[in-house]
Amino acid sequence: MSNYNLTHLAQLEHEAIYVMREVAAQFERPALLFSGGKDSIVMVRLAQKAFAPARMPFPLVHIDTGHNFDETLAFRDQLVRDTGARLIVRRVADSIAAGRATEEKGPNPSRNALQTVTLLDAIEEFKFDACLGGARRDEEKARAKERFFSHRDEFGQWDPKNQRPELWNLFNGRKHPGEHFRVFPLSNWTEMDVWQYIAREQLAIPTIYFSHEREVVDRDGVLLANTPHITLLPGEKFGRRRVRFRTVGDATCTGAVESSAATLAEIIQEVAAARVTERGARADDKRSETAMEDRKKAGYF
Secondary structure, eight states: HHHHHHHHHHHHHHHHHHHHHHHHOSSSSEEEEEEEEEEEHHHHHHHHHHTSSSSSSSEEEEEEESSOHHHHHHHHHOOOOOHTTEEEEHHHHHHHHHHSSSOSSSSSSOTTTTHHHHHHHHHHTTTEEEOOOOOTTTOOOGGGGOOSSSEEEETTTTTTTTTOGGGGGGOOOOOTTOOEEEEETTOOOHHHHHHHHHOOOOOOOOEEEEEEEEEEEEEEEEEEEOTOOOOOTOOOOOEEEEEESSOOOOOOBBOOOOOOOOOOHHHHHHHHOOOOOOGBBBGGGSSSTTHHHHHHTTTTO
16 A cells, blocks of 8 residues: 555544544534444444544444344444444334334335334434444435534434535534434545555454355346345346445345455455446445435435
């Protein structure tokens, strides 16, 4: 890695740490949303650095769809043991059982959007006034509209036209009772930055990020893994391919990519040459032109 990249990563690291410290200074009950994916893993490392030698001053919150990859859940539990962090898990299945959310029907059901209900209920339960997330502006056009401090109203809703200016990195965390903020310290990072930082910090990541053989089905150009949560449609069948995942989420909508990248160096090289964004393999983003923005307005991550 060149000195330029190291300097660039250092600048991004300092910015993210500054944002996290602002959260600790301005809010009473912050939490870090943790999926077990690469971005939230980087967030944990940044939080460790921001508050060392003390522990992170907020819990990790995982909204579990019940359709997670086994590798991701195993990694999550190991990271919690290694860091001594407090983990809060709230399950979409419980929201469905309580009548707060309704299981999707049809040929390609997913619980991904149902996470919104569970997340907003968790925010209300624990009175979180700020939730740190690993979203980046380069991920998707709706993400590109975000500020570092993203205000949410008393219903958890996001209005992209009513965001506060952040001139000179001055963040306004003022809110009315019942409102809260989502905070995105990685806003200015790219997928390449995340991978280079993981390599620089020698961070452990779930094994599904590396090339491996897996049974998948090609559904409208998305390679969905063979899990108990995928039902084959007429004419479909699983086939073995050498794949890896660029992003981690609900197994019903998170597609793999064909890849031989088995090391961090090979992943970085592959990302540098990629012509499709990492969310290009997410079936949930393909449901409409404004799928992500619609979910965010309703209170999604």
